[in-house]
Amino acid sequence: MGKQTVKTSPWCPFCGSKVAKASDAPRRKMNEFPVGRCLCGAVYTCDVTGHNVGSAMVETLVYACEDNWDLAWELMPEDDYLTGRIENYDEPTHQVVDKGNLDGRPVRGVLYFVRLHTEISELAKRLGEKKKKEIAAEVAAQGKVVEEVTVPARKEGVKRKANKRLVMQMAESHDIEGLVLLCLADKKTLRLLQRRLYDPVEDNRWRTAWLIGQVCSRVAAKDPGPVSELLHRMFEACSDSAAANWGMVECIGTIIAGRPDIFGAFTRHLLNYVDDESTRVQSLWGLAEIGEKRPDLIREIPFFMLFRFLQHSDAAVRGLMVRLLGVMRAREASGQLMALSMDSSPFEIWKDGEKYATTVGEQVAVALKTIQGVKENDAAGAKT
Numbered sequence: 001m002g003k004q005t006v007k008t009s010p011w012c013p014f015c016g017s018k019v020a021k022a023s024d025a026p027r028r029k030m031n032e033f034p035v036g037r038c039l040c041g042a043v044y045t046c047d048v049t050g051h052n053v054g055s056a057m058v059e060t061l062v063y064a065c066e067d068n069w070d071l072a073w074e075l076m077p078e079d080d081y082l083t084g085r086i087e088n089y090d091e092p093t094h095q096v097v098d099k100g101n102l103d104g105r106p107v108r109g110v111l112y113f114v115r116l117h118t119e120i121s122e123l124a125k126r127l128g129e130k131k132k133k134e135i136a137a138e139v140a141a142q143g144k145v146v147e148e149v150t151v152p153a154r155k156e157g158v159k160r161k162a163n164k165r166l167v168m169q170m171a172e173s174h175d176i177e178g179l180v181l182l183c184l185a186d187k188k189t190l191r192l193l194q195r196r197l198y199d200p201v202e203d204n205r206w207r208t209a210w211l212i213g214q215v216c217s218r219v220a221a222k223d224p225g226p227v228s229e230l231l232h233r234m235f236e237a238c239s240d241s242a243a244a245n246w247g248m249v250e251c252i253g254t255i256i257a258g259r260p261d262i263f264g265a266f267t268r269h270l271l272n273y274v275d276d277e278s279t280r281v282q283s284l285w286g287l288a289e290i291g292e293k294r295p296d297l298i299r300e301i302p303f304f305m306l307f308r309f310l311q312h313s314d315a316a317v318r319g320l321m322v323r324l325l326g327v328m329r330a331r332e333a334s335g336q337l338m339a340l341s342m343d344s345s346p347f348e349i350w351k352d353g354e355k356y357a358t359t360v361g362e363q364v365a366v367a368l369k370t371i372q373g374v375k376e377n378d379a380a381g382a383k384t
Helices: 053-064 069-074 118-142 164-172 176-185 188-195 202-222 224-239 248-258 260-273 280-293 295-299 303-311 315-327 331-338 360-383
Strands: 035-037 043-047 081-090 095-097 109-116 346-351 354-359
Touching: 035 053, 043 053, 053 069, 053 081, 053 109, 069 118, 109 118, 164 176, 164 188, 176 188, 176 202, 188 202, 188 224, 202 224, 202 248, 224 248, 224 260, 248 260, 248 280, 260 280, 260 295, 280 295, 280 303, 280 315, 295 315, 303 315, 303 331, 315 331, 315 346, 315 354, 315 360, 331 360, 354 360
Parallel strands: none
Antiparallel strands: 035 043, 043 109, 081 095, 081 109, 346 354
C-alpha cells in the first residue's frame, strides 16, 4: 500500500507562522509574481512553476525594500537580510505537498522568503515614505492630481458576453461606460478592443489607443489583472519582429498614464522603442503623457540619453522631446530648449483623442514657462 500524501499549510521559515496565499501586488510590473507579507515582517513571492526562482528572488528583495531598486542592489545576504524557501507548494490549494505530486499532477511551486534585518527594514520604510512625499510634492507643484477613476455600477440581472460586433458598436459610439461594464463581465472585451488597433488609418489607431486607455483606467480601479495582461501582450507584440505592432506603443502610453499608480513600473520599458524609427514618435509621446501625471517616473529612467532627439531632423521628434522635458521640469535642459525657441517647424500632437497642430517653438514656450514656474515656486519657498 502506497504512502499517503501529507498536505500542510505553508509556513514562514523565520517565525513558523502560517502564511496567507500570495496575491498580486497593487503596483504591477513586467515580471510579476504574487506577493505576500508575514506578521514577522518577512515578505514572500510565489513561483508556481519552480523554474523562475532567480527572478522571484530579485522581486522579493525589491518588494521588501519598498520597490527601491538602488537599495536592493546594495544589500548583502546574511549581512543585511535572510532568505528562505518552501518547496512543493501547490498554489491552487495553498498547500505544501510532501511528495511533490497531488491527484496525479506535479506540484513544483516555490515560496521564496526574504526578511530584512531591523535596521535595513527601517531604512527601507524611511526611504519609501520620503519617496511618497516627493511624489506628492511633484504632483502639487504641477498643480494636477491623478484623477479619481469612477467605475460604473453593474446593472443587476444584466449579463452580457463580448463579441466583435458589440465591441465595435460601443467603440464607434465612444460608450466608455458600457465598455467598462462589458470588460468587467467578460475579459475577452480587451482582446477585441486591441484588434481595433490593426487599422491602416493612423488617426484611427490614435483614437482607438485613447479609447482603450480610458476604458483600462476604469477597469484597473476594480480589477487590474486583465489590464496588466493586456500590457504584457502588447509589449510582447512590440518586441516580436514577426508581429504587427500598429497602435500598441501609443496605447501602452495611454494605459500607463491613466493609472501610473498601478502601472508606473512599466514606464522604463518604453525606452526600448525610441531608437526604432517606426515607434520613436509614439514612445516619446507616451513618455510625455506619463510625465505629465508623474514626472518622478521619467526621472527614474535614464532620460539623459534622450537629449539627442532635440537635434533630430523630424520636427515631431523634436517637438515631443521638448514637451517631455517640459512636463518633467527638466531645468538642466533650459539652455538647449532656448536654442529651439525660434524653430517654427510644424507638427501634430494628440491630446485626449484629438489631433492638434503646433510648432516646435510653441512647445518650447510652454516647456520654458512650466520650468520657470517651478523655479519661481522654489525661490518663494526658500524666502519663506
